[in-house]
Amino acid sequence: MTAIASRGYLSWGRNLRAEHWVERPSTPAAAARLAAAPMAGRTRLGVGCGRSYGDAGLNPDGELIEMRPLDRFISFDRETGILEAEAGLRLADILAVLARPEADGAGWFLPVTPGTRYVTLGGAVANDVHGKNHHRAGSFGRHVLGFDLARSDGRALACSPSQNAELFAATIGGLGLTGLLLRVRLQLLRVPGLAMEAEDLRFGGLDEYFAIAAQSDEEWDYTAAWVDCLADGDAMGRGIFSRARPAPGQGALPPSLEPRRNLPATPPLSAVNSLSLRAFNALYLRRLGSSGRSHRVGGYEGVLYPLDAVGGWNKLYGPRGFHQFQCAVPPSDARDVVAALLREISRSGQGSPLVVLKGFGNLPSPGLLSFPMPGTTLALDFPARGDETLRLLSRLEAITVEAQGRLYPAKDSVMSADTFQRGYTKLDIFRPWIDPAFASGFSRRVGLTP
Incomplete structure (x- = not known):
């Protein structure tokens, strides 16, 4: 696991380019160590598939922690539809493994999906993505049961509606600014057919x-x-x-x-x-x-x-x-x-x-x-x-x-x-939960971080 300088990191809109120091941890423990050990004077940001169109997924002249190698399934209960997986797992990988029809054509499906399946679980949480079924299911965060979050003070915190609830709410849609997502627990949707x-x-x-x-x-x-x-x-x-x-x-x-x-x-x-x-x-x-x-x-x-x-x-x-x-x-x-x-x-x-x-x-x-x-x-x-x-x-x-x-x-x-x-009227509630070592081009542009 080595840091490398990348001069060609582009936003998905390809209109923004920035140089970064890039790390690719291979285990959640290694990712947690990176979250707690920044390079001197540099902020950091976790990234997944790089599908943010602007600078929410860029951290110019800072660190990027690429989470795609953390793409393992941890558990899935076919009775309840509860999935636990590492934050670098893509929605495409979930569909490939779990969205398969049973004898009656029914199955489990993503409760919410954006217009691309090439985003990670961590990215879906950090941006609280939405889809064409928002009127029925709301946003992705409504179906997140919990997650593990690494902070720069060395803590890896379990967050859910009942445990570290304030940090849980700040991290959903929090643009990666509250720490580094390691694992996510998600409630899948039971559907009567997969067609x-x-x-x-x-x-x-x-x-x-x-x-x-x-x-x-x-x-x-x-x-x-x-x-x-x-x-x-x-x-x-x-x-x-x-x-x-x-x-x-x-x-x-x-x-x-x-x-x-x-x-x-x-x-x-x-x-x-x-x-x-x-x-x-x-x-x-x-x-x-x-x-x-x-x-x-x-x-x-x-x-x-x-x-x-x-x-x-x-x-x-x-x-x-x-x-x-x-x-x-x-x-x-x-x-x-x-x-x-x-x-x-x-x-x-x-x-x-x-x-x-x-x-x-x-x-x-x-x-x-x-x-x-x-x-x-x-x-x-x-x-x-x-x-x-x-x-x-x-x-x-x-x-x-x-x-x-x-x-x-x-x-x-x-x-x-x-x-x-x-x-965004809840900014004053959100600000205290920003991890001081995390930032992005977007967060600096809109005054969330220095």
Whole structure:
């Protein structure tokens, strides 16, 4: 276990690069020693698969403790669905081993999953990830039963709702700033089938979207919509609503552990531009044909993890990378706020084909800095075009703040300290639990750490 200097550590958005000292512990005990033995004058941060889009997973000129080697299953109870595993285990590895159909097609599944299965248990806890079933299951942290956390004072603490409860709440969604996660205990979800029944419905605008969403959330486990971010006028807010639920008695083998295809190299220019985007959006809207809807039963990979089919898809944005913007706004005026955001995006001519509009439910997270809030979330990517893109992001941030919403730290690379502080009202409760030896580029940018 040696420290090495890495000059090419990139954010997933590929718009931020930083030099780090990198350690790769092979056991939880070794990881705990690293947490308690920093290099002189340097802070440290645990990282998993590197899927944070901005600087929440970077620690410029500091230490990174890469946790991927700690990927062992510790125990699984098939009667209760309780899994215990090391923090470097990926969600993909859990699905490959545990999400297999029984004789009646039923099985155990992840209670919550983000749009990629290539994140670690530790990363899922630290960012309190959410998925398309938030209205039914809430965020990932609601299903975490406990974890072991190494602190820089040499303690390895067992945390749960009944043991070190304050530190438990601070660590869920705590962006890796409370210490180093070693092991996680997770309650899996019992499902009647591992295949998915899925429907897609074309809609013509935001009023139709919100009507479909209200009806779908009552009957479907997974819901989200794609929106044409360049449409304006009467067509603004048009898109395709997707909904899915487990198909009882239907089994489905888990997807491959790795992407089926990989993008071999970064193109010299972004493949996402106004011409390619308009062409893609027009074709995508027409894919449902004259009926405007489709219905199917099959595996869950295409429903939950469409981007995982292509490894390195983030390279498509070219050498300058991209910014992702994801906000959550309250339900009272969500329709008008989303309309204002889409108008700004349409006027700018910027955006991407990867646009997600989704409702959040009312189930609270135990985490102090959890991103989801009751209301609506909008997420999309913008190729990094310098000041032009930064000005657009600033305008979108201002609309979100005025609506008393918040931005997602795991996706962010530009939000101001004021926006972060106004969006996360439990910061004063969270701050005392920050481990003084842990920090990130994000935590320094928004004033959480020196």
